[in-house]
Amino acid sequence: MSKLLGWRKIPIGTIILEAGSTFEVRTGDWRTFKPVIDHNKCTRCGLCYYYCPDGSITLEVKDGKIVKVDIDYYHCKGCAICEGICPVKAITMVEEVK
């Protein structure tokens, strides 16, 4: 538990000078279910990437084509939209085992 700073020590006006700071917050531990991609069924259409409300799906792109789709489990909150949208049912929600 970090010590909380006084008002003289924090930057003014709610500004956070370190860029991309949100990325470092682990929101991936809010899940109950986590999505698992069956890479054999996956057609690399990218729909899950576009629909993910959290940007927690990563694409590996070569020569302008998607070659692999992966889940960013550090941030994924398990909302299951990707499971619902996948046209070939390549994503399954699996209970999280902690």
Place this chain on the structure above:
Amino acid sequence: MAWPWWTRSSNCLTTSSGCGIERGQICSSNASIWPRDALDKARDRRGAPVTGYTRISDEPIEIHSGIYNPDIVVVIDPTVIGVSPVTQGLKEGGIVIVNSVETPQTVAEKLGKGNFKVYTVDATKIALEVFGRPFFNTPMLGALARVTKIVSLNSIEEAIRERFKGDIAEKNITAVRKAYEEVKGL
């Protein structure tokens, strides 16, 4: 030192009006004349009766209130007579200058009893002749200059030339001069 003084006939808040001068622009390089020219009961639209006030002084003017006892009342639109209390509060021996086709005597009767002197000029006719549009302000300035000598014709012309350019300026000056000549009641 001269201080030109003229009325801006564009962007008036109203085309009908009551007492006072609607807008005045006073410019002086020696900066010793203090004007305060204000609008009362203003409306967001054209055509509403509006009262404008002007105070002129050699000292800075600090009062920001309306004028209730004017020395001079200028009526730019005669239709306000009978609708607005044009001579209310006018000082004894005050002056009323009205834009009207009628004679000062007729207008004085309309204005009712009181110790004031009435002058008229047909600014509507002048405006329509010179501008082709109903801009009565500048001709009324000419009449004001003739009757009260508060400001000289030269000053008005200088101010007009500074505020307007080319043809518009000349037309305004023509209108002012015509009204200056045609004031009745002197």
Place this chain on the structure above:
Amino acid sequence: MAKVIGLTGDEAVAYAVKQCDVDVIAAYPITPQTVIVETLGEFVANGELDAEMVHVESEHSALSVVTAAALTGARVFTATCSQGLALMFEILYITSGVRAPVVMAVANRALSAPINIHADHSDSMGARDSGWIQLYAENVQEVYDMIFMAYKIAENRDVLLPTMVCLDGFTLTHTLERVEMLDDEVAKKYLPPKPTYPYPISAEKPATYGSLALPDYYFEFKMQQQDAMNKAKEVIPKAMEEFSKVSGREYDQFKAYAIEDADVITVALGSTGGTMRSVARELRKQGYKVGSLTLRVYRPFPAEALMEALSGAKVILAMDRTLSFGAIGGPLFEDLRTLFYDAEKRPLIADIVYGLGGRDLTPAEAKAIFKYGLEIAKSGRIPELVKYVGVRE
């Protein structure tokens, strides 16, 4: 040689803003501020002012646009009043919270209902807790001058608080008065350099602006704003002093007349201050010991300076051009009473509520107000704590 010109309050704002070389203007028209934006529009259209004019669909958007623009380090401007100020209410607090140095002209107009377009301070008074610095102008020259001072104060790195310059609707916005303008060079030297904000939004230095703060941090950010307001109490007199030097016109946080030995002093905001001073002069000639004070800075409330100026009086009459329904008195009255509560020398303080909805305060009424004050001074009692002047029963 300074240029002297006749300008209405609205035009004066526009000319000053032009000389301040603003970069972004976004405003929505509302009587009586419309001429400000129209004149600025003319300047931008004819190239006299190199600025981006954003035509927004409401005041809420207007303030949002300029707040964001200010965070890029641009010098910005907006203007509104009354219902418009009320509409941008939520953004007012945001602009102050993110410490954007926005300057806004508020053409003080009464709040509906009933609909009224005339001078009244209820709009800016409603925003007095929002963390904006509030300056009130007494005449058109002050309106013009205060715009420069507003930028100087708002952009000061110890302050970084948005500032509103308040001018009475119609009484100042549409009243033509003699204005001595600053030379462009003088203005340029007086104003701080851009960027106006210390951490400008840029692609090269990405950062997060306007973040969330939970109960563990929100309070601390508010303390920063309060600290900035306290620092402004030092910055404002300095900015005014420097302006006095470059313009030749004396400026301080208030304009006092004959207060040194006055029994009764009226404290007013805005154009009425001039009327009160004019009447005070007359009464002094007749031997009455009265004085008037026109307060130019309302937030931060110049407590120490006012304490010093007013404590010698027997009676202070706070003049409120607004009603705080349900409160003991108007805002200025309450601030003054709080100021003097613990003081050794405590004048009797009464409230004069006047001028709502543009109701004119005549010199005769001003005289009656001073006489009321003298009556209190004589008897040591306040017959009516809040006196409503100019209203019909």
